[in-house]
Amino acid sequence: MSSPQPSPPxxxxxxxxxxxxxxxxxxxxxxxxxxxxxxxxxxxxxxxANCSKCGNATKITLIYAEPVVKAK
Amino acid sequence: MPALTNMSLQFGNNVSSLLNIVWLLSFFxxxxxxxxxxxxxxxxxxxxxxxxxxxxxxxxxxxAVDYFNGTGKASGDPTTRIDEFLEYVTIMPVDLDPQxxxxxxxxxxxxxxxxxxxxxxxxxxxxxxxxxSVAENILEIASSLNMIHKIVRHYYLLGKKTNSYIxxxxxxxxxxxxxxxxxxxxxxxxxxxxxxxxxxxxxPIIASKYMLTAPKQVVAKDTVMTVSEYKGRTxxxxxxxxxxxxxxxxxxxxxxxxxxxxxxxxxxxxVDAALKLExxxxxxxxxGIGAAIGGIGTxxxxxEEVSSKHKVPVYAILVKQSILEAITVMRKEITDASxxxxxxxxxxxxxxxxxxxxxxxxxxxxxxxxxx
Ligand SMILES: [Zn+2]
Numbered sequence: 001m002s003s004p005q006p007s008p009p010x011x012x013x014x015x016x017x018x019x020x021x022x023x024x025x026x027x028x029x030x031x032x033x034x035x036x037x038x039x040x041x042x043x044x045x046x047x048x049a050n051c052s053k054c055g056n057a058t059k060i061t062l063i064y065a066e067p068v069v070k071a072k
Numbered sequence: 073m074p075a076l077t078n079m080s081l082q083f084g085n086n087v088s089s090l091l092n093i094v095w096l097l098s099f100f101x102x103x104x105x106x107x108x109x110x111x112x113x114x115x116x117x118x119x120x121x122x123x124x125x126x127x128x129x130x131x132x133x134x135x136a137v138d139y140f141n142g143t144g145k146a147s148g149d150p151t152t153r154i155d156e157f158l159e160y161v162t163i164m165p166v167d168l169d170p171q172x173x174x175x176x177x178x179x180x181x182x183x184x185x186x187x188x189x190x191x192x193x194x195x196x197x198x199x200x201x202x203x204x205s206v207a208e209n210i211l212e213i214a215s216s217l218n219m220i221h222k223i224v225r226h227y228y229l230l231g232k233k234t235n236s237y238i239x240x241x242x243x244x245x246x247x248x249x250x251x252x253x254x255x256x257x258x259x260x261x262x263x264x265x266x267x268x269x270x271x272x273x274x275x276p277i278i279a280s281k282y283m284l285t286a287p288k289q290v291v292a293k294d295t296v297m298t299v300s301e302y303k304g305r306t307x308x309x310x311x312x313x314x315x316x317x318x319x320x321x322x323x324x325x326x327x328x329x330x331x332x333x334x335x336x337x338x339x340x341x342x343v344d345a346a347l348k349l350e351x352x353x354x355x356x357x358x359x360g361i362g363a364a365i366g367g368i369g370t371x372x373x374x375x376e377e378v379s380s381k382h383k384v385p386v387y388a389i390l391v392k393q394s395i396l397e398a399i400t401v402m403r404k405e406i407t408d409a410s411x412x413x414x415x416x417x418x419x420x421x422x423x424x425x426x427x428x429x430x431x432x433x434x435x436x437x438x439x440x441x442x443x444x
Contacts, residue, residue, distance in 0.1 A: 040267060043269075043314065044269060044441060044442045045442070045444060046443060062277075062407055064406075
């Protein structure tokens with residue numbers, strides 16, 4: 001994941017753990033992957049924003065949750 | 073002086089005899105009322121758990137009402153209708169003569185699903201299909217929690233009424249598992265509301281990778297299929313139609329491909345999420361033989377029937393996860409299994425079939441948040 005990762009609002013809880021949900025947009029032409037916060041309406045195979053590297057249209061290839069890492 | 077010694081001796085004597093009496097009395101109390109005391113303690117324990125269940129049940133009902141109000145601008149107040157839904161019963165067919173019972177069960181569940189969907193559509197006339205499917209899922213969660221609460225309450229009250237220690241202890245023993253499942257259900261509401269993929273959606277995610285560019289056709293209710301070429305084989309890929317929260321009818325679809333479309337399949341590969349055992353790691357991948365599909369069993373029955381009749385081997389690829397992970401937002405550990413699953417699919421196709429063969433790949437599970 002090469003793009004900067006903004007810290008998304010907390011979305012999704014599961015049991016006691018808190019999760020951040022991310023959407024991965026992938027460029028079919030150059031393979032660049034962009035990780036951003038999940039937005040309502042996102043779904044896998046939906047068209048994403050244009051690729052930041054080559055300008056081609058990207059597609060959402062993955063949506064997943066990662067546990068929130070607590071700052072020490 | 074002697075008088076004083078005498079007095080303290082006497083006092084000591086009194087205390088020990090008093091203790092003796094207390095000890096004997098408590099012995100007597102425990103023999104006679106022991107079970108009642110335990111009934112009381114166990115009952116308290118269950119009552120606390122029951123309260124938790126009630127909170128979860130009420131929350132899921134509220135979430136359902138809020139979703140309907142927030143989504144559809146439903147005509148009128150949906151609360152009464154939702155409450156009626158929560159009490160909806162499905163009467164299973166008689167199993168005294170089990171011959172042909174799967175068809176009956178299928179008929180009943182289909183009628184129920186159709187009924188629920190048409191009612192939800194009526195309440196949300198202008199909503200998109202994805203919102204209707206989410207509303208269906210949330211209603212289903214709310215009615216499951218309602219049912220769990222009702223059944224636990226029934227046995228709790230029955231146990232108390234009849235002073236049945238055995239009944240209450242049995243209930244107390246299964247309460248932690250019941251609470252765990254209820255907790256998973258209530259957590260699932262958040263994921264469904266946002267339309268995020270759930271852990272169970274790993275099968276559809278895998279399948280969608282093979283479907284992207286090919287034209288889609290509907291092969292069964294809520295189920296789509298593509299036909300493409302893969303390493304010289306014809307690859308039929310099917311999954312429920314996304315990004316709605318559907319599970320589709322893969323059993324009907326596979327049967328239709330083999331018997332109505334007359335495709336002589338050489339192999340069926342099914343990818344599904346599977347419940348892990350305690351101690352197993354989330355995202356572990358297991359391979360196997362047989363129809364990998366859960367649910368009430370009608371789809372499994374159809375796949376087993378048609379595959380054994382036409383001698384088509386059925387291979388299964390399972391991605392392990394807990395019940396909580398299966399119905400809440402997709403974890404990274406589960407998606408991390410994708411590469412391994414794709415490799416396994418490639419290997420299976422290359423090893424078990426030859427060029428020119430026809431292979432069917434089915435991604436089983438709830439396809440919420442996963443298009444094709
Ligand atoms: Zn690009």
